[in-house]
Amino acid sequence: xxxxxxxxxxxxxxxxxxxxxxxxxxxxxxxxxxxxxxxxxxxxxxxxxxxxxxxxxxxxxxxxxxxxxxxxxxxxxxxxxxxxxxxxxxxxxxxxxxxxxxxxxxxxxxxxxxxxxxxxxxxxxxxxxxxxxxxxxxxxxxxxxxxxxxxxxxxxxxxxxxxxxxxxxxxxxxxxxxxxxxxxxxxxxxxxxxxxxxxxxxxxxxxxxxxxxxxxxxxxxxxxxxxxxxxxxxxxxxxxxxxxxxxxxxxxxxxxxxxxxxxxxxxxxxxxxxxxxxxxxxxxxxxxxxxxxxxxxxxxxxxxxxxxxxxxxxxxxxxxxxxxxxxxxxxxxxxxxxxxxxxxxxxxxxxxxxxxxxxxxxxxxxxxxxxxxxxxxxxxxxxxxxxxxxxxxxxxxxxxxxxxxxxxxxxxxxxxxxxxxxxxxxxxxxxxxxxxxxxxxxxxxxxxxxxxxxxxxxxxxxxxxxxxxxxxxxxxxxxxxxxxxxxxxxxxxxxxxxxxxxxxxxxxxxxxxxxxxxxxxxxxxxxxxxxxxxxxxxxxxxxxxxxxxxxxxxxxxxxxxxxxxxxxxxxxxxxxxxxxxxxxxxxxxxxxxxxxxxxxxxxxxxxxxxxxxxxxxxxxxxxxxxxxxxxxxxxxxxxxxxxxxxxxxxxxxxxxxxxxxxxxxxxxxxxxxxxxxxxxxxxxxxxxxxxxxxxxxxxxxxxxxxxxxxxxxxxxxx
Amino acid sequence: xxxxxxxxxxxxxxxxxxxxxxxxxxxxxxxxxxxxxxxxxxxxxxxxxxxxxxxxxxxxxxxxxxxxxxxxxxxxxxxxxxxxxxxxxxxxxxxxxxxxxxxxxxxxxxxxxxxxxxxxxxxxxxxxxxxxxxxxxxxxxxxxxxxxxxxxxxxxxxxxxxxxxxxxxxxxxxxxx
Numbered sequence: 001x002x003x004x005x006x007x008x009x010x011x012x013x014x015x016x017x018x019x020x021x022x023x024x025x026x027x028x029x030x031x032x033x034x035x036x037x038x039x040x041x042x043x044x045x046x047x048x049x050x051x052x053x054x055x056x057x058x059x060x061x062x063x064x065x066x067x068x069x070x071x072x073x074x075x076x077x078x079x080x081x082x083x084x085x086x087x088x089x090x091x092x093x094x095x096x097x098x099x100x101x102x103x104x105x106x107x108x109x110x111x112x113x114x115x116x117x118x119x120x121x122x123x124x125x126x127x128x129x130x131x132x133x134x135x136x137x138x139x140x141x142x143x144x145x146x147x148x149x150x151x152x153x154x155x156x157x158x159x160x161x162x163x164x165x166x167x168x169x170x171x172x173x174x175x176x177x178x179x180x181x182x183x184x185x186x187x188x189x190x191x192x193x194x195x196x197x198x199x200x201x202x203x204x205x206x207x208x209x210x211x212x213x214x215x216x217x218x219x220x221x222x223x224x225x226x227x228x229x230x231x232x233x234x235x236x237x238x239x240x241x242x243x244x245x246x247x248x249x250x251x252x253x254x255x256x257x258x259x260x261x262x263x264x265x266x267x268x269x270x271x272x273x274x275x276x277x278x279x280x281x282x283x284x285x286x287x288x289x290x291x292x293x294x295x296x297x298x299x300x301x302x303x304x305x306x307x308x309x310x311x312x313x314x315x316x317x318x319x320x321x322x323x324x325x326x327x328x329x330x331x332x333x334x335x336x337x338x339x340x341x342x343x344x345x346x347x348x349x350x351x352x353x354x355x356x357x358x359x360x361x362x363x364x365x366x367x368x369x370x371x372x373x374x375x376x377x378x379x380x381x382x383x384x385x386x387x388x389x390x391x392x393x394x395x396x397x398x399x400x401x402x403x404x405x406x407x408x409x410x411x412x413x414x415x416x417x418x419x420x421x422x423x424x425x426x427x428x429x430x431x432x433x434x435x436x437x438x439x440x441x442x443x444x445x446x447x448x449x450x451x452x453x454x455x456x457x458x459x460x461x462x463x464x465x466x467x468x469x470x471x472x473x474x475x476x477x478x479x480x481x482x483x484x485x486x487x488x489x490x491x492x493x494x495x496x497x498x499x500x501x502x503x504x505x506x507x508x509x510x511x512x513x514x515x516x517x518x519x520x521x522x523x524x525x526x527x528x529x530x531x532x533x534x535x536x537x538x539x540x541x542x543x544x545x546x547x548x549x550x551x552x553x554x555x556x557x558x559x560x561x562x563x564x565x566x567x568x569x570x571x572x573x574x575x576x577x578x579x580x581x582x583x584x585x586x587x588x589x590x591x592x593x594x595x596x597x598x599x600x601x602x603x604x605x606x607x608x609x610x611x612x613x614x615x616x617x618x619x620x621x622x623x624x625x626x627x628x629x630x631x632x633x634x635x636x637x638x639x640x641x642x643x644x645x646x647x648x649x650x651x652x653x654x655x656x657x658x659x660x661x662x663x664x665x666x667x668x669x670x671x672x673x674x675x676x677x678x679x680x681x682x683x684x685x686x687x688x689x690x691x692x693x694x695x696x697x698x699x700x701x702x703x704x705x706x707x708x709x710x711x712x713x714x715x716x717x718x
Numbered sequence: 719x720x721x722x723x724x725x726x727x728x729x730x731x732x733x734x735x736x737x738x739x740x741x742x743x744x745x746x747x748x749x750x751x752x753x754x755x756x757x758x759x760x761x762x763x764x765x766x767x768x769x770x771x772x773x774x775x776x777x778x779x780x781x782x783x784x785x786x787x788x789x790x791x792x793x794x795x796x797x798x799x800x801x802x803x804x805x806x807x808x809x810x811x812x813x814x815x816x817x818x819x820x821x822x823x824x825x826x827x828x829x830x831x832x833x834x835x836x837x838x839x840x841x842x843x844x845x846x847x848x849x850x851x852x853x854x855x856x857x858x859x860x861x862x863x864x865x866x867x868x869x870x871x872x873x874x875x876x877x878x879x880x881x882x883x884x885x886x887x888x889x890x891x892x893x894x895x
Contacts, residue, residue, distance in 0.1 A: 039866050046832040109894070113868060117835070276856060669878035692881040700811060700854055706853060712878045 011061050021045045029103045046112040053117050062122040069115050073138035090154050096174045108135030140183050218693045238249035263336035284348035292354035295321050303360025319371040323395045351402040365405045378427045397438040404685040408645050415495050421458050453493030461487040471518045480510040502532045503579045505561040545622040551629040555588050565615040571611045591632045653694045661716040669712045722754040724742040732777040739824045740780050743787045746799045753803050800825045800856045812849035815841050840886050853878045
């Protein structure tokens, strides 16, 4: 792309100019009085290199500039850096080395910025070492090459000194070793036996040193500030000691009466001092945060060792422990700190910090939802009394207040609630309703409206089933010949499910028709969409030894019924007949031929399903039970749930922005963002970048525009 | 109405490459609406304001035109015109990345070489955006004028800078670390 005619820059002329910049840089490094590079100076230097590289031959000087770049370092090192290192010895030499290395890195950074254009084309095209590399290698070749023996000796001397009990500058040693690692010379480490050295350092650092408590004479001076400071200091130290003195672990509070007494006394004392409680509240907050974070870390470590993808036992234990922690410290707030708002606030902020950490790949929202599911489902917490369950549910809901992604929790909860309701896995209806009431109280009606709708749907469905059976009784011809029960769900309340185009076996087709007929007598204006993936079926398997009743999903039933008509079917034949996706089919066939109960025989007899497999009915199958359930493992929904929630958030942010701008008409950017965050905080913590992105979208869609005079203001476009 | 071929002919008469930025400047001066075309009215308007009545005089007026465009009071207008000129379809609001890179180099390269070079590099590697809209285009101009480069000391992502510039600054800082 041609631009204006430029005057050709001659190499020497251009280089003279660059030398000016290099000289200035050297002065800065040597500590001479020199102003830092301004934007204009930088740009001029950059542009000079750019121009010299983009001129037409014979004036394109890329090669020469690349060479002179290296020469600049060599010259500086030879004339200034090496002499200054040569004249120093031992520890002083090491210090100078550390200083010169730091300087060198700065020089490389700046020069490579000026010469950056070379990196983009010349160097890339010729696969030459990059500017960075060249700069560093100059130091390595010239400085390290000459000094490595001397440096090694100096380091060993220092270590010996320390071994003899003298104080040495440990940070200097660490820095020097760091340099050699950076330059890529591992040799220095092995030569110096730094392993031993490093572990000794570590051991000493691990020894808790006593804090130097300088005892001052408390001058009762007219310096109130000094008095305040000292009082605060004592307060803080005392409070820390107290909190650390108590037994670690989550025992029930109030075991250590003395701690409670001390804290209460302290509270009473310092309550009277203006702002006296703030440092105590701070220590309280830090202490809780540390304990909570440690719990989370424990769970995280255990989770990584288990390498399980589903939410494991450790994570459930974590929620319990967090609840216990909350109980414990809430008691402190009520008993020792007289319910003072400062301490409520400290507790809240502490919990908000560690309750939002991820454990084993699961967000805290998911963990909490799984915890609830475990309590509410059959076989979950049957050992607990009703009261205990109620209490736990109450505490769980309180914990939700600290979680920022409440909408994510709601979605996970809804998904699990759906499974409990549809597969009749809910332990107790009263508990289900009770937790919804608590959630409603805490988070508002909108939060729970869909879930309540789901529970109501189930109640209605039972009624409806009664009516359906009556209908069949009155119309015996219509009867499909199979016991059928249908649950009608209101679309908006339930999570979205993919409806598939499963080819139903003929027996089931009749069922669907009959129910449709019945449903039309009740209402005319509704459309029924059948979700076969959620259905369940009881099938009689007439095996050679005995007939066994199989409890399977509708998909599995449809697959098995195919074998009434054919002895042997290939994967592709089954796929064509059923019209399912590969993903579904593989899962399905696996559950019937490769899992615990092999109802179908697979050829070849491998552990996974391939598209070349053949299947046959396993007539030899038997089991000691008369009735067995063949589970179909569910698809991992986590990713989809997170995606769905992200989508909903985009709409929510859009709506919030439009709402705010519509009422304010004109608003500054920061205010808009903060109001947006506030409005949405009840459900989630919006990412600032996400808000910016939505604003951009709204600008493109002509809802908003940027103010012409003030680029930080936005206007609503009616 | 001069068509693209006609404009090419014109350019060769003026001894100017048809991709030269001065052609764009001419279009600006003429307030030409459609890329690649000059209507008679626009043509006459341009000639009149440049006080040229033949191609020779037009060619001689080019340096003066360049100076005029570069005046701070005019340049922002020229810069935004350059973007609008690329919106060739009706209702088109954005320009694809590749064209934006070329346009930036052409229009802003000589003045803000370093920023333009680095930004173009970034545009080519990032995957968040496939097109640039007018707000982002103008944002970059403001960025070059106001923000200290390459340290970005006075850049505040909490202000209303377009997100793509926030991401650009992050990318630059990572590169320099």
